[in-house]
Amino acid sequence: MAHVVFTPNLERHTSCPSAQAGGKTVGAVLDRVFRENPGLKSYVLDDQGRLRQHVVVFVNGQMIEDRLGLSDSVGDSDELFVMQALSGG
């Protein structure tokens, strides 16, 4: 199972503990996480299920390529990290 970690920046808004989740793609893994934690989904994905514009997902330190379909492959024991752009002001 993949290990999914969320940026601490999310914790002030909603509960987002790290999670273990199965799945062969980024989308499938996140689906599993959101099934256990439905309130988290809208913080990461938009109304159409796309990665939010200023949110990025890394798999083993590599930024994913498919932000629309989240089809980047995920292997057992892979590390996913979800974070936001470092902008604000």
Place this chain on the structure above:
Amino acid sequence: MSDRILVTTRKGLFTVERRGGGEWAIKRSAFLGDRVTMVLTDPRDDTLYAALDLGHFGVKLHRSGDAGKTWEEITAPAYPKKEEEEEGSSAPSVNLIWSLEAGGADQPGVLWAGTLPGGLFRSGDGGATWHLNQPLWERPERANWFGGGYDEPGIHSICVDPRDSKHLVLGVSCGGVWVTRDGGETWDLRGKGMFADYMPPERREDPTIQDPHRLIHCPAKPDALWVQHHNGVFRSTDGAANWQPVPDVKPSVFGFTVAVHPEDPETAWFVPAVKDECRIPADGRVVVARTRNGGDSFDVLGEGLPRENAYDLVYRHGLDVDASGTRLVMGSTTGGLWVSENQGDSWISVSNHLPPVYCVRFLG
């Protein structure tokens, strides 16, 4: 008269209260550090709703049943997911909640939300669930809407007729004025008499592309409406069917906001800026323009407001008048907040250091 005000800002939601001796002060804060774009007090049950734009993490909606002491997150309006999507599709997602209003007194639980990129959403259960109004979304004219204030068009003004909860008037930037008399099942585009000199001449009077910055009605006489438009000020006395320009606003017809007396449709307030191409107060002096005769003439009011070197603007929802028509509140892009207790004759400074203010609303 109202003694409490809700103020939404770039960095949180503030509750301001009147103390003895006419002093107003910030009493409570919520969502500190977060962009709060809109707030609503439901007059039917005093529930508060706060819309947030968390930027990276999207639009959120919170509800409070105890006057803002505690909040719970509820579902925000969201577009239905399109089942088939091509790569790079522009299927919509809510990017901002720009207006929130309660339905009629006969519709407990009904709420309306206006959003970017232009969807109108209705809740029938106090915000627990939301549904896109498809008849408006599917109007072919929407293809001609474009961004005003933001990159995408949006619904910033929703007027619910107190006589008939199925009758709504909407203001869209840039998408004109829309009216429904059947609760949103069908819509009519209004705007006869509005014009946009900044558009190509062929489109000057096209109602589809008009840019009402803010549209409001007089609650006691809802067929009387005022619009602060990108081109200037317009008013209607026949429920938005026809509009007349109001050319004599001093010192300028340009601005973003308008407030109207709750009982007297002839009395309205504006906060002018120099012009479209130069959006700062004239002469560095913040003033409020008030008419008491339907726009025939204006008083320019500035007692208690900055007189020089001031660059405050008041955006669309940054001005409000209370139910008595006596007190006004105004919040600016540079964090100024002022209250008037005499219809704008003079102003009391509440703060000069708030984050940029988006929306001010009197409570009760």
